[in-house]
Amino acid sequence: MCFVRIFFLLFFLLVSTGSFADPNRFFAASSEDELWSTLHEQFLLSEELVCQFDQAVKQGNTVESLLQGSKEHGLLYARLQAIRELEEELQSELESRLLLSFTIEDSNSGVPGMESWLRSRAEASRKKLGIRGKTFDFSLSRILQFAKNFDQERGFGLESLSAPLVLEEYRQWREGFRRQGGRASGVSRLRNKVNSLAIGIQESWAQGLQLEPSGFNPDLQIFPSSGQNGNITGSGFPMGSWSLTFDDGPGRLTPVVLSNLKTHGLKASFFVLTGQLEKSAEIASFSRQAVQDGHDVYSHSYQHLKIPKLSESEQRHEIEDALQVFESILGFRPDLFRLPYGAGVSNSMVRASLVKSCQVHVFWNVDTLDWQDRDPASIVNRAVAQMKTLGRGVILFHDIHHQSVIASEGLMAYLNAENLKTIRLSEFVESQNGGSKWGCKPAWSKSR
Ligand SMILES: [Zn+2]
Secondary structure, eight states: OOHHHHHHHHHHHHHHTTTTTOTTOTTTTOOHHHHHHHHHHHHHHHHHHHHHHHHHHHTTOOHHHHHHSOHHHHHHHHHHHHHHHHHHHHHHHHHHHHHHHHHHHHHHHOOSOHHHHHHHHHHHHHHHHTOOSTHHHHHTHHHHHHHHHHHHHTTOOGGGOOOSSOHHHHHHHHHHHHHTTSOOOSOHHHHHHHHHHHHHHHHHHHTTOOOOOSSOOTTOOOOSOSSGGGEEOSTTSOTTEEEEEEESOOSTTHHHHHHHHHHHTOOOEEEEOHHHHTTOHHHHHHHHHHHHTTOEEEEOOSSOOOGGGSOHHHHHIIIIIHHHHHHHHHSSOOOEEOOGGGTTTTOHHHHHHHHHTTOEEEOOSEEOOTTTOOOHHHHHHHHHHHHHHHSSEEEEEETTSHHHHHHHHHHHHHHHHTTOEEOOHHHHHHHHTTTOOOOOOOOOOSOO
């Protein structure tokens, strides 16, 4: 490859991965070794928090009771939100850097696929950092999935598609971890960062978390509003009704979820990223297929940023521009929206931005924690435990993780075996509003 091409490739990658654009990225200044090491810490600390969440659920808690309960309970859910945000940032930082170095190395020597290249690169860092044990391997599963997808898209490496992790090893490790109290060690730096972020998240919730009134109220009207009428959580569903929701797609795994839904005869609601719809015509076709199959498809913003951190014009881009491009690709303008991480649900400016775009927000009341938990069976157990306490609600999955695809299929089987009613979010809104649509026109000012 000639020098000019490499230069343009570098430039394109830097711009497209946002390396020039966003000076607020937490990990922008970290070395690659530091990133691998933080990824490992993130895995351990997330396991600790998931373990605490499971204990709270065992004691009869739900997302809602954690949010509205004691300070310590609120802080636990805020910590989970905080570490998930960090995990996403870390993942995208690693992805953009690895993509860059892989592309350069690959163009020079033609290495055999990103997955094996990535494994050897991470292994070299692990040795240098002196990290021992299986947990480092577990921490790699999501980034390895990214590499597999990359290989698949380039049409090679298919035969090397090994399991992202050996589930049995993970289960055994986790059992031991929990037996010993479920406390992560050697993660104090990340712990401090997560704690300070979580305090900020909890403070923002305290400012005005407008949850839907708990309990079914047939007279409650749903319409774009900064108050309770504009935020569905599932706690106001009729008893025995459940909505399956899938966030962050469409992606390579979405067709598997669609096929599972068909097999089980169920309908779901998808919250998709416009950035994903734009990736390729093939990826967008997965959402088109979802609509054809009778599922609901709504917006989950453009690029999954933390909306409360953005200026008004940036919020407009993430919400309104995302909707307009969504409409140009899928042919309709959706009317329900889910904020990335649910962040901003209690922020008046964010909620006002959603109203300006005629969107009703949808939170959840059953959290599967499928972004961290690699064990599908444990994800199903976590969902079922919360469902038994609640009796109705909105279940949160992400159709971008292997474990989520398997776990959601398990939950579909559970819903049918227990004869539970599954509704799309639009069915809930229609029945609350007596079939009428809210009249609403986007109210953003003309000037930028
Ligand atoms: Zn999301």
